[in-house]
Amino acid sequence: xxxxxxxxxxxxxxxxxxxxxxxxxxxxxxxxxxxxxxxxxxxxxxxxxxxxxxxxxxxxxxxxxxxxxxxxxxxxxxxxxxxxxxxxxxxxxxxxxxxxxxxxxxxxxxxxxxxxxxxxxxxxxxxxxxxxxxxxxxxxxxxxxxxxxxxxxxxxxxxxxxxxxxxxxxxxxxxxxxxxxxxxxxxxxxxxxxxxxxxxxxxxxxxxxxxxxxxxxxxxxxxxxxxxxxxxxxxxxxxxxxxxxxxxxxxxxxxxxxxxxxxxxxxxxxxxxxxxxxxxxxx
Amino acid sequence: xxxxxxxxxxxxxxxxxxxxxxxxxxxxxxxxxxxxxxxxxxxxxxxxxxxxxxxxxxxxxxxxxxxxxxxxxxxxxxxxxxxxxxxxxxxxxxxxxxxxxxxxxxxxxxxxxxxxxxxxxxxxxxxxxxxxxxxxxxxxxxxxxxxxxxxxxxxxxxxxxxxxxxxxxxxxxxxxxxxxxxxxxxxxxxxxxxxxxxxxxxxxxxxxxxxxxxxxxxxxxxxxxxxxxxxxxxxxxxxxxxxxxxxxxxxxxxxxxxxxxxxxxx
Numbered sequence: 070x071x072x073x074x075x076x077x078x079x080x081x082x083x084x085x086x087x088x089x090x091x092x093x094x095x096x097x098x099x100x101x102x103x104x105x106x107x108x109x110x111x112x113x114x115x116x117x118x119x120x121x122x123x124x125x126x127x128x129x130x131x132x133x134x135x136x137x138x139x140x141x142x143x144x145x146x147x148x149x150x151x152x153x154x155x156x157x158x159x160x161x162x163x164x165x166x167x168x169x170x171x172x173x174x175x176x177x178x179x180x181x182x183x184x185x186x187x188x189x190x191x192x193x194x195x196x197x198x199x200x201x202x203x204x205x206x207x208x209x210x211x212x213x214x215x216x217x218x219x220x221x222x223x224x225x226x227x228x229x230x231x232x233x234x235x236x237x238x239x240x241x242x243x244x245x246x247x248x249x250x251x252x253x254x255x256x257x258x259x260x261x262x263x264x265x266x267x268x269x270x271x272x273x274x275x276x277x278x279x280x281x282x283x284x285x286x287x288x289x290x291x292x293x294x295x296x297x298x299x300x301x302x303x304x305x306x307x308x309x310x311x312x313x314x315x316x317x318x319x320x321x322x323x324x325x326x327x328x329x330x331x332x333x334x335x336x337x338x339x340x341x342x343x344x345x346x347x348x349x350x351x352x
Numbered sequence: 353x354x355x356x357x358x359x360x361x362x363x364x365x366x367x368x369x370x371x372x373x374x375x376x377x378x379x380x381x382x383x384x385x386x387x388x389x390x391x392x393x394x395x396x397x398x399x400x401x402x403x404x405x406x407x408x409x410x411x412x413x414x415x416x417x418x419x420x421x422x423x424x425x426x427x428x429x430x431x432x433x434x435x436x437x438x439x440x441x442x443x444x445x446x447x448x449x450x451x452x453x454x455x456x457x458x459x460x461x462x463x464x465x466x467x468x469x470x471x472x473x474x475x476x477x478x479x480x481x482x483x484x485x486x487x488x489x490x491x492x493x494x495x496x497x498x499x500x501x502x503x504x505x506x507x508x509x510x511x512x513x514x515x516x517x518x519x520x521x522x523x524x525x526x527x528x529x530x531x532x533x534x535x536x537x538x539x540x541x542x543x544x545x546x547x548x549x550x551x552x553x554x555x556x557x558x559x560x561x562x563x564x565x566x567x568x569x570x571x572x573x574x575x576x577x578x579x580x581x582x583x584x585x586x587x588x589x590x591x592x593x594x595x596x597x598x599x600x601x602x603x604x605x606x607x608x609x610x611x612x613x614x615x616x617x618x
Contacts, residue, residue: 125531148537156535163525166557176554180537211561225536276509 072122072233072265073098077131078148079117079289091117092128093289100268101232104259106276106297107269109286110311115160115269118286119235122267123147150231154183155231159238161222170221171196173210177229188228194330195228196221199254216247220254224231227258233265234258240275252279273301277315278337285312297336361421363480363521369411370481372488373597380604381478385610388467388474396613397466403607404477411481413558418480419474425472429465436461479516488513492582492590506582513572522563529558 079092091114099105109115113151117302120126121133123149124140126338140150140320159165167173174192196206199220210221219239226234236255240248256279259266270276276283276297285293287310293300301307302342304314304322318334321341329348335341369377384403391397408415442456479487492509498507530540533554540551 120531123535125534148539151535151537158528158532158535162530162562163529163558164536164554166554176533176538177536180539229536 071100071136073134073137074121075132075134077128077133079114079121079126081096081117083129091287092121095131095289095291097284097291097294099233099265101265102263103137103265103282104210104256104280105265105267106280106283107267107286108271108273108276108283108312110271113286114289115286116237119156119237119267119269122233122235123151123156124155141306148180152229153231154233154235155225155226155229156235157226157237157239158313159241161210161215161218164222164225165218168209169207170201170210170213171206172256173221174224174228177225181229191230192224195224198227198258199224200250213249216243216250219243219247219251223251223254231264233267235267235269237269238271239268240270240272248275255279273307273315275312276338277301277317285310298334301336302334361480362483363413363417365412367410367481368596369407369477371596372481372570372600373593374486374589375481375591375593375598376480376604377478378487378494380600381475383604383608384474385391385471387608388470389470390611390615392615392616394617396611397463397470399607399611402472404474407477408473411477413477413480418476421476422469425468429468432464432468433461436464436495453475463525465581484513484516487516488590489587489589506585510582518563518566519565521558524554525562526559529555 074095074097077092077095078090080088081091082088087102091305095114095118104304107115107119117126121128124145125209126131127141135150135154136205138145140147165173167176171189171192174195175188178188178191201217201220201224205217210218213221223236223239234255239255243302252275255266255268258264259279260298268276268280273283280297283293283295283297284291285300287306292306292310294302301314307314317336317338317340321331321333321335324331324345330351331344331348332340377471386399387396388400390402408418437453437457440454440457440460442454444452444454446453447459482490488509491512492505495503495505495509530538534540538551539555540548540555542548543551
């Protein structure tokens with residue numbers, strides 16, 4: 070179970086004066102169960118890239134393989150693919166439409182043609198999984214707060230029991246508390262269900278604490294693709310493409326420069342805390 | 353799919369037609385449409401085609417892009433053809449059962465098809481080369497005299513510009529919503545008519561909500577900048593006729609005269 074892209078190119082508005090490449094020669098492989106952060110500036114091609122993963126967009130050239138099969142090949146069942154590769158779009162407003170939250174979450178599994186009992190069971194499980202309160206189950210999704218709407222949207226995709234969950238900027242427009250809640254939720258889904266997660270963001274701080282691997286996109290190309298600590302080593306280059314390493318990296322670099330004996334490559338808050346405490350204990 | 357609808361879109365590029373005063377383009381388009389109904393013979397249509405072809409060439413908009421928009425009106429064309437071809441009385445040429453084709457029918461059909469195609473291309477060329485803002489300014493100025501008759505010209509122009517402005521936005525939004533629902537295995541392509549209409553609910557509800565929200569936001573933004581209609585409102589870029597606009601008017605008049613002459617002579 071893995072997603073692989075082989076030399077994928079995608080050109081927007083082909084044949085017009087507005088034509089411009091959104092993806093240039095992208096090749097990568099995402100093995101099963103990995104927690105990946107996909108980072109890029111606005112317009113770097115990250116949203117276009119994730120739409121290739123579940124076949125919403127067809128590459129201009131190149132191949133997208135799921136479990137070794139070409140998803141754009143003839144006779145490939147895209148509906149099945151979309152159940153396996155769940156994609157949650159940035160704005161929950163783009164997908165919520167039912168009169169109450171529960172029905173809305175039922176929409177995905179119902180489209181899979183499951184029996185009604187199974188549909189409702191899945192919807193219930195999914196809403197529970199995202200930590201949604203029972204009392205809101207039968208409320209209109211339009212009356213919810215931004216964070217709650219996002220939970221319903223995520224549940225709506227989770228109810229299809231995907232093997233891969235892709236989230237497009239799930240924290241955009243949320244306050245710090247809502248942001249942390251959603252990120253913790255995603256991390257928990259990865260731990261408890263063992264599904265592959267691709268988290269799209271433009272903020273390193275969002276992903277640094279959670280992911281095992283970071284893919285940095287810049288102008289349609291993969292700029293870096295490595296473990297977080299290796300990627301953050303290029304913090305100067307990251308700044309040049311309009312991104313930044315997480316704040317922790319800067320603090321640790323400054324501390325190291327000031328002569329403290331800390332590992333300047335600590336990437337998560339937890340690691341940084343331990344490093345700093347280690348220094349204090351020595352004193 | 354949705355990107356194929358080019359009517360009402362603006363095509364950003366540099367050309368003489370783009371630089372023309374919007375009033376010139378409005379008047380020309382209007383006159384061109386009238387001329388299509390004046391034309392009554394092959395020469396008239398050839399002249400219209402020539403005029404349109406020249407305008408397209410000068411506008412730097414690729415013909416391919418314009419023709420892509422024609423796909424959207426294919427259905428309309430089809431109906432026109434069917435109705436005119438089979439339901440026009442005249443000398444019967446072919447008769448199969450109750451269906452008959454007459455010489456008059458063929459004549460009218462060919463005429464209507466060309467008229468429609470030219471009409472759509474002509475008016476979409478105007479929107480392709482004029483930004484919605486320019487278009488509104490032009491419209492307001494052209495219709496200005498009607499204010500005397502208490503026609504709310506400014507309001508009409510404003511409404512039109514807002515409507516035009518929202519077409520691409522809502523189109524993009526539709527695309528996104530469609531994708532979001534397709535990611536949940538929504539099906540927009542199969543089933544019978546009733547099934548399909550039902551399947552559109554997950555698309556239309558978010559679209560309507562978003563449209564209302566946008567309208568509300570826009571009203572708020574206008575209100576907070578003290579918008580109060582057209583009276584006493586000044587323009588940052590008032591429309592001023594340049595030399596090229598005069599030349600354009602001259603060409604237009606020559607075209608119209610030629611069209612009338614051709615229609616009368618032949």
